[in-house]
Amino acid sequence: AQTVTQSQPEMSVQEAETVTLSCTYDTSENNYYLFWYKQPPSRQMILVIRQEAYKQQNATENRFSVNFQKAAKSFSLKISDSQLGDTAMYFCAFMRNFGNEKLTFGTGTRLTIIP
Amino acid sequence: DSGVTQTPKHLITATGQRVTLRCSPRSGDLSVYWYQQSLDQGLQFLIQYYNGEERAKGNILERFSAQQFPDLHSELNLSSLELGDSALYFCASSPGQGRNEQYFGPGTRLTVT
Numbered sequence: 001a002q003t004v005t006q007s008q009p010e011m012s013v014q015e016a017e018t019v020t021l022s023c024t025y026d027t028s029e030n031n032y033y034l035f036w037y038k039q040p041p042s043r044q045m046i047l048v049i050r051q052e053a054y055k056q057q058n059a060t061e062n063r064f065s066v067n068f069q070k071a072a073k074s075f076s077l078k079i080s081d082s083q084l085g086d087t088a089m090y091f092c093a094f095m096r097n098f099g100n101e102k103l104t105f106g107t108g109t110r111l112t113i114i115p
Numbered sequence: 116d117s118g119v120t121q122t123p124k125h126l127i128t129a130t131g132q133r134v135t136l137r138c139s140p141r142s143g144d145l146s147v148y149w150y151q152q153s154l155d156q157g158l159q160f161l162i163q164y165y166n167g168e169e170r171a172k173g174n175i176l177e178r179f180s181a182q183q184f185p186d187l188h189s190e191l192n193l194s195s196l197e198l199g200d201s202a203l204y205f206c207a208s209s210p211g212q213g214r215n216e217q218y219f220g221p222g223t224r225l226t227v228t
Contacts, residue, residue, distance in 0.1 A: 033215060035216070037219075043203060043221070043222055043224075044117075044219065044221050044222070045205060045207075045219035046117075046219075047216055047218065047219075050216055091158065095215060097215075102148060102160040102163060102171055103150075103158075103160065103207075103217060104160070105157060105158040105159075108157070
């Protein structure tokens with residue numbers, strides 16, 4: 001079974017600064033996908049970024065980028081130029097690459113952007 | 116807006132009752148997933164349907180069941196409700212056919228009293 005660990009329950013950062021959220025995972029699979037989801041106070045789950053394990057290049061979506069270290073089973077999320085709207089819970093998630101599979105989530109990191 | 120709709124948004128019911136949660140996936144998405152988010156268990160996968168067929172089961176209680184209809188909408192039925200079933204229930208959909216990102220609906224907040 002796969003497990004996802006987010007060791008930072010809470011973080012806070014000043015607006016416009018850069019923050020990195022950590023995620024580690026455990027799997028015996030070689031092909032898989034990793035995701036970061038954002039859950040703002042509205043409770044909506046929003047897909048932030050996606051990484052395929054077979055790609056060495058780190059995924060980037062505007063101010064969001066990841067540092068994917070496959071050997072270390074690490075998948076961190078970097079938010080640059082943080083904005084007040086980035087305040088949310090952030091969940092790291094794992095998916096096996098066997099067609100359409102379930103997501104296995106970490107416990108989340110509550111990020112607060114301070115004005 | 117993800118394109119996934121869920122009804123109702125909120126549901127308050129008593130122990131022992133039965134409720135039905137409804138989900139309409141994004142247009143064209145064949146896969147539907149149900150997840151439960153509770154304070155003590157976090158986000159947990161319950162069940163998946165693909166084009167009308169059950170595809171995978173997670174930690175879903177026997178008191179819970181689901182189905183996906185020919186028009187691809189899905190329903191999650193929760194029966195003999197207990198206080199511990201109080202949670203946020205999400206539906207997510209994905210396109211299938213090699214595209215696996217899941218898009219979540221707004222959730223149904225279930226409160227069992």
